[in-house]
Amino acid sequence: MPKRLNEEIQNEEKREMPEGLETQIAECRYCGQGHHVVTLDGWGEEKLQDEAVKMCRCEAAMIAKNHEKQIYRAKENVRVLFGEYDEHGEELPTPSPWVMGENIIAALGIAIDEIGGGNITKITIDNGEGIKAVVQMTAKGTIKVERKEGYIFTRMG
Numbered sequence: 001m002p003k004r005l006n007e008e009i010q011n012e013e014k015r016e017m018p019e020g021l022e023t024q025i026a027e028c029r030y031c032g033q034g035h036h037v038v039t040l041d042g043w044g045e046e047k048l049q050d051e052a053v054k055m056c057r058c059e060a061a062m063i064a065k066n067h068e069k070q071i072y073r074a075k076e077n078v079r080v081l082f083g084e085y086d087e088h089g090e091e092l093p094t095p096s097p098w099v100m101g102e103n104i105i106a107a108l109g110i111a112i113d114e115i116g117g118g119n120i121t122k123i124t125i126d127n128g129e130g131i132k133a134v135v136q137m138t139a140k141g142t143i144k145v146e147r148k149e150g151y152i153f154t155r156m157g
């Protein structure tokens with residue numbers, strides 16, 4: 001093989017699989033099915049299984065992924081209802097009575113993880129000035145985020 005072509009192929013291979021990356025077979029945590037995953041050096045079994053679950057389409061993996069998506073969406077809904085940005089990503093004028101503050105948003109995020117984990121079903125935060133944040137698991141199994149201040153703003157799922 002001409003040297004130049006060989007170098008090109010090697011460069012191509014490097015581009016496809018940069019140093020520190022390798023392909024491994026990881027098993028889905030739920031069904032045990034093997035999936036080819038590209039991994040970084042030093043990934044533990046837990047991380048390998050996480051990647052396999054992302055790729056797997058078995059029922060349990062799909063339920064777990066849907067669950068994660070729900071938690072993600074609930075946190076987004078908290079940001080929209082209480083954060084510095086509106087739902088179009090536009091920054092709200094500050095100081096705004098609309099904004100609850102990063103610590104409260106972080107606290108609601110922790111509460112959403114706990115609700116998702118089945119450890120609590122509901123949390124209410126009252127800012128003492130007539131605004132309440134309520135996050136709860138519904139009977140349908142979705143996470144509802146509400147902002148209450150005379151009017152009630154609700155975001156589902």
Ligand SMILES: [Zn+2]
Binds near residue numbers: 029031057059
């Ligand atoms: Zn699976």
